[in-house]
Amino acid sequence: MRAPLRWVLWDVKDTLLRVRSSVGEQYCDEAKRMGLSLKPAEVDAAFRQAYRHHSRRFPNYGISQGLDGQSWWTEVVKATFSQCRVRDPVLLNEMALNLYKNFCNADNWEVFPDTKSALEKVSSLGLKMGVVSNFDNRLEAILRGCGLLSHFNFLLTSEAAGVEKPHVAIFDQARRKCDVLPTSIVHVGDHYTNDYLASRSAGIHGFLLDRTNNSNQHNIPKEHLLSSLDDLPARLQQHMEKCS
Template identity: 60%
Template sequence: MRGPVRWVLWDVKDTLLKVRRSVGEQYCSEASRLGLELPPSQVEAAFKQAYRRQSKLYPNYGTAQGLGGHRWWVAVVKDTFSQCGVKDGATLEKLSYNLYHNFKNAENWEVFPDSERTLRSCTDMGLKLGVVSNFDNRLEGILRACGLLSHFSFLVTSEGAKVAKPDAAIFHQALQRCGDPASSVAHVGDHYVNDYLTARSLGLLGLLLDREGSTLHLDDVPARHRLSSLDELPALLQKRAEGG
């Protein structure tokens, strides 16, 4: 029988926070500072193509090929703007440098209204918190800028771990940091495969955050494993601690 939860592991992007504006809008905003006026829809489409291409060639920020998040994102930005007709090398360098570093700033991210109070409630319940995220090494700076970093005992990013969800190895690294069995650990995330199924397969209490009700058709996710808001989490964990 599963014991009480001692740790809660968290996905970050689209669970605790999200990009404030579309990538096309944010990239165009940076381009306009350099005197370039481009349609956001065109830049958005170019970004998606560049991102898919780079992800296929160099999965997980190219960690296996010695690339790393910084160089990986520089390539994506340059590819994006090159598709949009920007050919000047110095301009592409400036765009890629600015965008990589600017995305660490809080103004580019929106923290969900329920994130801070839920993290605080979990801490007040005596739970320890960690992060397991398919993110590059900027994540610590982003969480600090957004006022969330102090809630977490550790962060495991896919760039740092050199392996990405849904690979079980990234969760094993997090469990080693917890120092408790999987049966004492919950994981909260918005992705059915990366977060919910992988966590469940390893014996964690996998909880699927579904703010929009988009996964209601998934018959293998019982209601007790779904969250429509993070505000529901403390009561769910309290009920489990009481044997409910």
């Protein structure tokens, strides 16, 4: 007999919610408030380059190198604007601080239409829920502002964990918080490597959320795929019935 299902763990970004408008647009809005005129496409390209560079040099917000989420993002923002010919250090610092705070604002995030109903239905099945996310410590404020925080028994960000997905250690920390066997846990996320493969490597039942039907290349069993979060409660119900 399978271990009974007790917990559902969630990824957040691009699973439960997403950035409402592009980074380039949001950065340009901040620049405009400072009297600067920049093009979103140029800023987007600069951001992608800065983000990739800092992610390689200082993985997981540079926690192991003495940084934290805020200092890491400050440098990413400054590097982005510097590539767009903004040179004033005072201005760069001010925009970086403002943008770090702005992304705590629920107005900058869009909750997917299927998110709240899925969370409510999963809870109605008697399952506890937690978050395992490659995110910085602003996540609690963001989820609170989006009206989602109350659904979760705990949040585990990669900044707080000191390790990021797909490393199995972050799932081991989550399992200890759940205080059950890995086979009593389900994880739901949109990233094939970070969510699906990583959770299953930790012995957890992984579901891959594929809103764009782009997962055929990975040869994933159909029963592990979700085209919408609306599909999840029935899948969990089936799993629970098999374990009873």
